[in-house]
Amino acid sequence: MERYxxxxxxxxxxxxxxxxxxxxxxxxxxxxxxxxxxxGEILKGVRRIADGQILIQPGSYLSVTADxxxxxxxxxxxxxxxxxxxxxxxGKFDTFTGxxxxxxxxxxxxxxxxxxxxxxxxxxxxxxxxxKHALCIQVDSTFKEKDAIIDRQRKQISLLDRKANPQRYSLxxxxxxxxxxxxxxxxxxxxxxxxxxxxxxxxxxxQIDYDVAQKHFNGQITDEEFVNxxxxxxxxxxxxxxxxxxxxxxxxxxxxxxxxxxxxxGSSSSELP
Numbered sequence: 001m002e003r004y005x006x007x008x009x010x011x012x013x014x015x016x017x018x019x020x021x022x023x024x025x026x027x028x029x030x031x032x033x034x035x036x037x038x039x040g041e042i043l044k045g046v047r048r049i050a051d052g053q054i055l056i057q058p059g060s061y062l063s064v065t066a067d068x069x070x071x072x073x074x075x076x077x078x079x080x081x082x083x084x085x086x087x088x089x090x091g092k093f094d095t096f097t098g099x100x101x102x103x104x105x106x107x108x109x110x111x112x113x114x115x116x117x118x119x120x121x122x123x124x125x126x127x128x129x130x131x132k133h134a135l136c137i138q139v140d141s142t143f144k145e146k147d148a149i150i151d152r153q154r155k156q157i158s159l160l161d162r163k164a165n166p167q168r169y170s171l172x173x174x175x176x177x178x179x180x181x182x183x184x185x186x187x188x189x190x191x192x193x194x195x196x197x198x199x200x201x202x203x204x205x206x207q208i209d210y211d212v213a214q215k216h217f218n219g220q221i222t223d224e225e226f227v228n229x230x231x232x233x234x235x236x237x238x239x240x241x242x243x244x245x246x247x248x249x250x251x252x253x254x255x256x257x258x259x260x261x262x263x264x265x266g267s268s269s270s271e272l273p
């Protein structure tokens with residue numbers, strides 16, 4: 001009996017002496033945690049707050065940072081490993097820098113790479129030039145402004161997607177979505193404008209789901225899918241619009257049922273037109 005008591009005491013002492021996992025919050029999405037390796041080294045990893053999933057396994061990193069687009073782990077003075085916020089690894093760079101205009105530059109030896117996260121576009125330096133007012137991208141041996149090219153490509157992709165997946169471009173209320181506005185994707189609120197016939201309506205919600213807003217920011221969901229995820233159907237329209245939609249649905253169904261009551265023989269019948 002005494003032997004078991006001593007063993008239990010030693011086991012408890014070992015558990016209490018084991019170093020605890022340290023954590024620090026990188027942003028609203030991720031936590032950086034640190035643990036001690038077999039050789040006593042400090043290993044850092046990244047875990048998603050929403051579901052606790054480990055996106056970056058613990059490694060020997062000097063520091064770990066994250067924004068709305070990327071997670072960056074620094075291994076040395078000129079050694080950075082980069083992942084998307086869904087855990088997809090982008091690569092290893094000598095330097096990796098974000099710019100306010102919405103793009104990132106990664107360098108590796110003699111190679112420079114431009115990455116535009118909103119459009120999931122990765123380009124080599126020889127494909128990009130600095131124009132007078134904007135970055136220019138090489139198309140068919142000529143350079144054209146990035147925003148104009150990407151906008152045209154997005155419209156073409158959107159047109160094809162609309163034909164293949166029309167349900168992604170419809171509001172659950174049946175109204176037409178005029179436009180949406182998100183003032184700040186880090187602390188998101190959603191302002192919407194809808195139309196039914198000539199009747200316009202706008203509504204706004206504050207402190208909406210961060211992950212849903214990031215999916216919209218990264219182009220993973222359409223404007224309509226974004227609105228449907230945040231607003232219930234009745235919140236997308238006003239009373240007048242709802243009446244108009246009811247009238248449209250009734251007309252599409254062939255009009256209201258007309259009841260005819262028979263008068264002969266004491267019986268009654270109902271007929272549909």
